[in-house]
Amino acid sequence: MTSRIAVVTGASSGIGAATARTLAAQGCHVYVGARRLDRLKDLADEIGGTALELDVTSDESVTRFADAIEAADVLVNNAGGAKGMSTVADADLDDWRWMWETNVLGTLRVTKALLPKLIASGDGLIVTITSVAAFHAYDNGSGYTSAKHAQAVLHRTLRGELLGQPVRLTEIAPGAVETEFSLVRFDGDAERAAKVYDGIDPLVAADIAEIVGFVASRPPHVNLDQIIVKPRDQADPGRFARRV
Template identity: 45%
Template structure:
């Protein structure tokens, strides 16, 4: 029996990379997607030898790139069983009246439209086969709004709404849909948000034990390996030091 196939966006680092490793360990063949080919080539070297692997280079916000990349796959790779919509970003942390419109565009284009563009390519196959699973990586920012989070929180609220909408619309076809909404995870997230300011980014995770990318990957594997009749629909996961989006107990 052939391995199931997982399609993972944002697989070059963080949660995406950890998910590729964990799912490969669970016997999935991997389609890793991202913009940094050297990292995707390095990922292949870390995967078990008994799983299949291919990678696609595209920017999720460019729908033509997404479509062309998907169409370039051999037919055997298009039978995707699991889609992990992980690619996302945060840019800036300022009051909305001081926000940078380029930052707004990046967050909405990648977090919301990118998820839609990728899903649009993969959902028809799942519908035709009447099976499959979609896991959207959201954020605690999709459940609450925090000061200066404005547009980022809005984009993650949109992911939460889209996840619920997908679950309703795909329900007649036996396609599982799940949202995972992490709190503070130690990845490149803050480096991107603070535009390469590593000192400021590192300070976000000091004084407590944040979640690791592997923690989210563990949840993904657990959800993907439940019996066919079981759907883990929605989960918020936080480090023990975090009570919600604004309350964090740091031991300085």
């Protein structure tokens, strides 16, 4: 892993920040991208990486971001998120647009921009963090589940389109991970966000980061196509064994 260059989006907190730390500990120089540049700079200083402002919903921002990276061996598409829990009948179109722009088109923009560099590396790796919501539909989650289904299909399509090229592709689909995810979904309502994890032992960001590190450390001929990881207390997106 020494001297390899890794790029992590959505790296200002949670899974992205933990992944950047893991890849740096494995010897990568890590470019971290997100909108909160102050947090990114602190992280980059900590791990000896490079902080670059990135808004995956903006073509111009993604172009500036990619142009600042001379070469890339590993790309971790982590930027994404959910907003709201409305029904289809009450869907907030602005929330839907944000989820599709961030999860789907954001992944497309960054992957497309860095793909030539990943191919040129001779041993590229694209890791896309999706969700168990990419496999299941659940009530009041149509905006997020539809976006995650689309993001996952985008990634899975690339697996065939890049067959024969020196690029591996891994989809990691986590279940309940206690990060800022629910805080964003519920528009900063900390009490409501905390209730998501009541009575269970959720995954934490480091759990997912360790999996990314394992994937990135496999030899070039090994492709881990798809990894689904959930807490022991979770069966599917809406079914938990809660100790309350």
